[in-house]
Amino acid sequence: MSALPRHVLNTGWILVLPFLVLVVALFLGPIVNILWLSVSEPTPGLGNYAKLFTSDSLGRIIGTTVRICVISTAISVALGYSIAYAMVHAADASRNKMLGLLLMSFWISVLVRTFSWLMLLGRNGVVNNGLEALGIISQPISFMRNELGVLIGMVHYMVPYAVLPILASMQSIDGRVVQASRSLGATGAQTFWRVYLPLTRAGIVAASLLVFIINLGFYVVPAVLGGGKVLMVAEYISVQVLVTLQWGTAAMLAALMLFGVLALLFLMSRFMKLSTVFGGGKA
Amino acid sequence: MHDKQFMRESLLQGAQAFQAGKMGRRSFLALCGMAGFASASVLAGRAEAAAGEIVMWNWGGQSEECHTSAIGNAFTAETGIPLKFDTSGPLQGKIKEMVDSGNVTADVCDGDLFDAVALGKTGHLEPIDYTVVDKAKTIDGYALEFGVSIILYGYAFMYDTQTYPDGAPSTWADFFDTTKFPGTRSLYKWANGSLEAALMADGVAKDALYPLDMDRALAKIKAIKADTIYWGSGAEAQQMIVNGEVSMGMVWQNRGRSIENDTNGRYKLVTNQAIAMPGAYIVPKGNPGGAAVMKFIATAQSVQAQLDLFACLGMTPTNPEAIAALAEADQPYSITSAANLPNVVMNDPTWWGENTDAAVNAFLAAIS
Numbered sequence A: 001m002s003a004l005p006r007h008v009l010n011t012g013w014i015l016v017l018p019f020l021v022l023v024v025a026l027f028l029g030p031i032v033n034i035l036w037l038s039v040s041e042p043t044p045g046l047g048n049y050a051k052l053f054t055s056d057s058l059g060r061i062i063g064t065t066v067r068i069c070v071i072s073t074a075i076s077v078a079l080g081y082s083i084a085y086a087m088v089h090a091a092d093a094s095r096n097k098m099l100g101l102l103l104m105s106f107w108i109s110v111l112v113r114t115f116s117w118l119m120l121l122g123r124n125g126v127v128n129n130g131l132e133a134l135g136i137i138s139q140p141i142s143f144m145r146n147e148l149g150v151l152i153g154m155v156h157y158m159v160p161y162a163v164l165p166i167l168a169s170m171q172s173i174d175g176r177v178v179q180a181s182r183s184l185g186a187t188g189a190q191t192f193w194r195v196y197l198p199l200t201r202a203g204i205v206a207a208s209l210l211v212f213i214i215n216l217g218f219y220v221v222p223a224v225l226g227g228g229k230v231l232m233v234a235e236y237i238s239v240q241v242l243v244t245l246q247w248g249t250a251a252m253l254a255a256l257m258l259f260g261v262l263a264l265l266f267l268m269s270r271f272m273k274l275s276t277v278f279g280g281g282k283a
Numbered sequence B: 001m002h003d004k005q006f007m008r009e010s011l012l013q014g015a016q017a018f019q020a021g022k023m024g025r026r027s028f029l030a031l032c033g034m035a036g037f038a039s040a041s042v043l044a045g046r047a048e049a050a051a052g053e054i055v056m057w058n059w060g061g062q063s064e065e066c067h068t069s070a071i072g073n074a075f076t077a078e079t080g081i082p083l084k085f086d087t088s089g090p091l092q093g094k095i096k097e098m099v100d101s102g103n104v105t106a107d108v109c110d111g112d113l114f115d116a117v118a119l120g121k122t123g124h125l126e127p128i129d130y131t132v133v134d135k136a137k138t139i140d141g142y143a144l145e146f147g148v149s150i151i152l153y154g155y156a157f158m159y160d161t162q163t164y165p166d167g168a169p170s171t172w173a174d175f176f177d178t179t180k181f182p183g184t185r186s187l188y189k190w191a192n193g194s195l196e197a198a199l200m201a202d203g204v205a206k207d208a209l210y211p212l213d214m215d216r217a218l219a220k221i222k223a224i225k226a227d228t229i230y231w232g233s234g235a236e237a238q239q240m241i242v243n244g245e246v247s248m249g250m251v252w253q254n255r256g257r258s259i260e261n262d263t264n265g266r267y268k269l270v271t272n273q274a275i276a277m278p279g280a281y282i283v284p285k286g287n288p289g290g291a292a293v294m295k296f297i298a299t300a301q302s303v304q305a306q307l308d309l310f311a312c313l314g315m316t317p318t319n320p321e322a323i324a325a326l327a328e329a330d331q332p333y334s335i336t337s338a339a340n341l342p343n344v345v346m347n348d349p350t351w352w353g354e355n356t357d358a359a360v361n362a363f364l365a366a367i368s
Helices: A011-040 A047-054 A056-088 A092-107 A110-121 A126-133 A147-171 A175-183 A188-199 A201-216 A220-225 A233-242 A247-271 B002-019 B025-052 B063-079 B092-101 B113-121 B194-201 B214-223 B234-242 B253-262 B292-300 B303-313 B320-324 B328-333 B349-367
Strands: B054-057 B083-086 B108-112 B147-160 B185-188 B228-231 B248-252 B267-284
Touching: A011 A047, A011 A247, A047 A056, A047 A247, A056 A092, A056 A147, A056 A201, A056 A233, A056 A247, A056 B349, A092 A147, A110 A126, A110 A147, A110 A220, A147 A201, A147 A220, A175 A188, A188 A201, A201 A247, A220 A233, A233 A247, A233 B092, A233 B349, B054 B063, B054 B292, B063 B083, B063 B292, B063 B303, B092 B108, B092 B113, B092 B267, B108 B113, B108 B292, B113 B147, B113 B267, B113 B349, B147 B194, B147 B253, B147 B292, B147 B303, B185 B194, B185 B234, B194 B214, B194 B267, B194 B349, B214 B349, B228 B234, B234 B248, B234 B253, B248 B253, B253 B267, B253 B328, B267 B292, B267 B328, B292 B303, B303 B320
Parallel strands: B054 B083, B054 B108, B185 B228, B185 B248
Antiparallel strands: B108 B267, B147 B248, B147 B267
């Protein structure tokens, strides 16, 4: 018995076990419940899933959601990449200041941001009024209450999320690699495209995944800045749960989002080690 | 609540004992575990502990103080039962979830009469006890088995007097006429009121609206989609107007007066063809406060309570005596005052109770 390796049945694990069981039960329980609802409400069977193919509006809502999420992810990651690049190459003191500002933006609630955008870019907002006063435009530009407004709001919220993983991967690059590339005759642009960018690939993938997945669940921003015309899955689910009481449809869409994200992770895992993406072991 | 306090105290004592070395590590961890596991049952116990009070489930904001001053104080003075609030908003889905979970923590919901139809049918509500609540103290047809209308709100529109200096819009037909009245307008995004408005704009007489012709209404809604933005809450509707985002905006009628004041009269309320909505008190099945809640609802029907609610929230009384007692200056803002009544539509809660799901989803599909 003494041969039983101590690290397999560490006493620490026994202490943690009840809580682990609790967390798993509290986490998996509701998910199983959602999956069950999606095949049992209002009648047992796959009727809710069949709606995906028979209902035009569901297809359109999912299409809108994916389109907006892809565009906003692309813009957020591109902006995040530039910011991370600037941060890595800044002096220590200013990098810390930049990091501080970045983290501070996490403290501002999504509601405050959303309404601030209305104040800035709304029909009677600071920007439109300013441009009109300067005589540059005669009619206010519709920045808000449409898809553009939703994108502005989402990108603004997601850029800090994009910066952090990219920053981490940039910080782990050995600066001598770049020097080596330059000393072998590559131009700055060549070095960036062929050495630097590939080395930050894991960071870009991590940022894109993170941003895309969070984007899928956006509710307040599209609901307010979209002016009611940009209906995304999260808001639709909420309406089905709270107003129309079609819990089966809501559960089906929630399950679809869950499996969509899992499928995305699976696809990614075919191309790269996910543990690298999420900062696990070095590849 | 006592259970929770007991648990907290035992944990504290345990921690002190553990620190002082009087309690073993294992016993302390077991105690922590018990406290953690017990917290769920403590929460569940809240419902039983609440039996000595009436919990009103409303929408927060001003309504908490208004319901306290208009109904709660009189009710407590008479019965000795305190009134508490849950201000998270009793949407149908939340009421259904609460009743289904078996942990009912609210006694009366400040809901809609169509909620009473929809949730009464599915067995989620207690019937109203009309030996305590008075059917004569509400509008004819608005005292239903599972809910009674206490106040009316409504859908009306406001317009910018500066955008339309010569000839103000006065009907829904004007509201939907983007050639004669150009500019952005706003509608409610969960279909209610918007559908009725669209049908009236399309020429349907106000007495012939129900059952609503969905296709006809949605065609009208879609026709002005490019010039329309949609709001989901009263605050948002108000903000769209006050910030000058719209030249004409649908609003909850009871907010009209404060918007006129906020904009110094720049935006004017049009009550012609307004849609009067019966706000109703409904009781979730198995409410912890029991039958005492009926007494609370009866208190809310009193003339004084109704007048106070009007003064505080702008909601129109349903008790005919209270409507008659309104001051002259308040008449235009009371949706069912003698002057307004011939021109308003009375919402049909039965149609909405039975068709909300289809109507809302079709509306969302049309506007998105």
